[in-house]
Amino acid sequence: MTLEKILLLICAFTGPMVFAQEPHNRGEEHRVEKLSDLFTHGEIEGHIRNYFMNTRNQGELKDYYTNALGGAIAFKTLPYKGLEAGVKGIFTYRTFSADLNEPDEITGGVSKWEHELYDATDFENFNDLDRLEELYLKYNFRQGYFTYGKMEIRDTPLLNESDGRMKPFAFKGVWLHLENRIHRFEVSWIDRVSPRSTVEWYDFNEALGLAFNGYQPNGVPAHYYEKTESKGIALMEYYYRAKGWRLRYNHYYLHRMFNIGMANVEYNLPGWRFGVQYALQVPDGxxxxxxxxxxxxxxxxxxxxxxILSEFRRSGWLFNAAYSRAFSTGRFLFPRELGRDHFYTSVQRSRLEGFGNSHVYTLQGGYNFNTRELFLLTQFTGVHGPEVGDLRYNKYNLDSYHLLNTKLIWNLSDFxxxxxxELFYVRRWNMHNDDPQVVFNLSNFDQFNLIINYYF
Structure with a gap:
């Protein structure tokens, strides 16, 4: 769908609101006397984002940089008898850039990370970068809601929006949310997806495998793209909280592919948080x-x-230590087209997905300045997995590596x-293998990111 069509659709929703004579507060009670009241008392929100990224690869390997500018605008109607509708469009432009398709002379590869700000499925596409991200109906009731359509979802440990580029993961389906003071229950069926860094919507058989398919345990390349015959993913989540305890259980059934059960228990004391997660995955027949x-x-x-996690917070300081173990019973797999894993050791530019028989540890330290307006965070991760070439537990043929992230985040106030x-620096380096074909676009790089967001 073109940007012009998206804007026309949003204008069709919001046109009556533009000419409304009086300001309003969505929280106020409005008497709905005619259909146009649902629009004149609706709500517009959105964001503008500028993202500069520069990746500096090891030695003589080619470096890349780019600057992307984009934004999103969303409108939702005033609820009437619990029913509301919403629409959201998102767009991206390339403002200045190196030639991201100029190949590296040693490996023959081109930019990876910078392309993910645009269209990861078409490296020639820098112009048609708009997407209809949401178009839904939602019914709100006393203890929850039911949503159908292209919608914003609640983040889960595996299925999530992960808005770390110019476009997040987006989903279409049905979602039921029930909640009271101590319990929360979610049930969902998702049958279409627009993966992060893409512009099109796909059914599951088309979407799964858009990213690199990796290798099978015996070493042959995997070719499951458009072979899965999957119709969608079902999700069930239960969450409980009481007296310092937090219990969360998620179950995912990816049609014709696998079941995953994931349990998370946390205990909170003043200034402390302790947690354990366990995930079990079995294939579909x-x-x-x-x-x-x-x-x-x-x-x-x-x-x-x-x-497992141990975390300390006090007087603006944050320190935590986490450890993850992927067992030698098989690789832990979840499609990269549907989100990213959120284990306690998970940080940006690093995933556990695809590994088995591996150990991961993460140390984090941070400090909040000026009553939480300015935040500094440093993360260090070590991923100890199988060697390059040992593909039984190494889907993407990666070397063990270390990763250092440093973030400075400033949330401005008043005017x-x-x-x-956000200023975000990444340093990632392999422990054993520095062959250019192994590290290019994957490791042994420094990356500088400057992200400016304005939310309204």
């Missing part, structure tokens, strides 16, 4: 019917991960309320 190289998960694999500045 349909996988056995496929040719070996077309399987997403092998029938004899059982993905298992345990993750500049809604403006958020």
């Amino acid at each position: 349909f996988q056995e019917e496929l040719p070996y190289e077309e399987r997403y998960m092998q029938p004899d694999e059982t993905g298992q991960v345990i993750s 500049f309320e809604g403006l958020r500045l």
